[in-house]
Amino acid sequence: MGGYKNGEIYNQSYNFYHKPQMSLNHLWTINDESVLSTALYASFGSGGGRRDEGSKIGSDDYRFGGSDQPIDFDTIVEENIANGVGGSTDIISSSRNSHKWYGLLTTYKNDISDKLVISGGFDGRYYVGSHYYQVDDLLGGQFFLDNEDDTKAFGQALQVGDRYNKDYDGYNIRTGFFGQAEYQVNEEFNVFMAADVSNTNYFKKEFMSSDIPDNDRESDHVNFVGYGIKGGGNYNLDMNNNVFVNVGYFSKAPFLTNVFLQEDE
Numbered sequence: 001m002g003g004y005k006n007g008e009i010y011n012q013s014y015n016f017y018h019k020p021q022m023s024l025n026h027l028w029t030i031n032d033e034s035v036l037s038t039a040l041y042a043s044f045g046s047g048g049g050r051r052d053e054g055s056k057i058g059s060d061d062y063r064f065g066g067s068d069q070p071i072d073f074d075t076i077v078e079e080n081i082a083n084g085v086g087g088s089t090d091i092i093s094s095s096r097n098s099h100k101w102y103g104l105l106t107t108y109k110n111d112i113s114d115k116l117v118i119s120g121g122f123d124g125r126y127y128v129g130s131h132y133y134q135v136d137d138l139l140g141g142q143f144f145l146d147n148e149d150d151t152k153a154f155g156q157a158l159q160v161g162d163r164y165n166k167d168y169d170g171y172n173i174r175t176g177f178f179g180q181a182e183y184q185v186n187e188e189f190n191v192f193m194a195a196d197v198s199n200t201n202y203f204k205k206e207f208m209s210s211d212i213p214d215n216d217r218e219s220d221h222v223n224f225v226g227y228g229i230k231g232g233g234n235y236n237l238d239m240n241n242n243v244f245v246n247v248g249y250f251s252k253a254p255f256l257t258n259v260f261l262q263e264d265e
Contacts, residue, residue, distance in 0.1 A: 003063070003071025010073050012057055012092055017047030034110040043101040050136065053144070054090025073139065080141035087157065088141025093164075099129040120179035123198070125172070129256075132167035132208070135160050151208045167208035170256045173201040176226075191233040200224045200253035204260050219260060224253035 002011035023041035030036060056062045056076050063069045080088040107121035135144055135158050143157035146164040153164035176198030184190045204219040206212055228250030236242045 003073050005073035005077065010071075011050070012052045012071065013050055015047070015049045017045065019043060019045040019047075033112070034108065036106065036108050038104070038106040041103050041105075043099070045101070046096075046098045048094045048096040048098075050092065050094050051133075052090065052092055054088075056090045077140035080139050083141060085142065087143045087145055088138045091135060091139055091141070091144045092137035094134050094136050096132050096134055097129065099127060102126045115184040117182045118180070120177070123174075123176045123178065125174045127172040127174075129170045129172075130168075131170065132163045133165040135162050135164065150210055152210050153208065154210065163208070165208070167206075169205045169207075170260075171201075171203050171205070172256060174253075175199055188236045189233065191231070193229075193231045194248075195227075195229045197225070197227045198253075200226065202253075202256050202259050204256070222259055226250070226252045228252075 002009055002013075004010060021041065021043045023039055025040075026038045028036040028038075052058070056079075057071060057073075060067045062072050062075055064072055076090050080090065083089065103123075103125040105121065105123050107119060109117065109119040111117050138144060138160060143159060144164075145155065146153040146158060148154055148165055151165060153162070156162075158164055176196060178194070178196035180192060180194040182190060182192040201221055201223050203221045206217050206219070228248060230246060230248030230250075232244060232246035232248075234242055234244040
């Protein structure tokens, strides 16, 4: 729900994100039977979701009419100004989720014979995600006080651009190898077998908690080994119909948010 501020439409909640991507690709034809393809890529994401702090923006007392009417931000601004050295009771902030992502993917393929083709390669990734709350609009007030008493921002007069409530970087370093073999039994029937193994390394850097010493803000590194195996076959009934069967088993690393304990937000 949005409202009006200074005679213009003003929204307290929306998502915004900018994520440019770039890649450098190379294809090497080694000989008539084998090729090596390599891709080096990077992504830099920045954005998040707008939010509000305080109780007035969600109250029907600060709307032009009933509960489904626009928010009267000007009244909130006037009351924040009147608070003076008491600061803003309500502000607009944003939950930021930015990242830097680098990766390398290389695949080798070889036609061993007219019937047998093998392929395999390496997949490496480095990812760091930054997650924090940021003050975006004091709505007329002189500052904002964070009420989370276990954070470094507690009791500070926060200004636009300051971080509060949470601020941490999560790291994910992953390396893996994969391989596959395909065999053409005859014109109608072919089978394949694939396997992979990987290691995912997680760690976290915590910047906001006041319970952690400044020289010990990097967590332990946690490793998860993942693997998978898959096999199957395909049978062409005719030019337009086929049947296939795939069977596999895999184990993968959990998401980072399930690795480290999360504080209440």
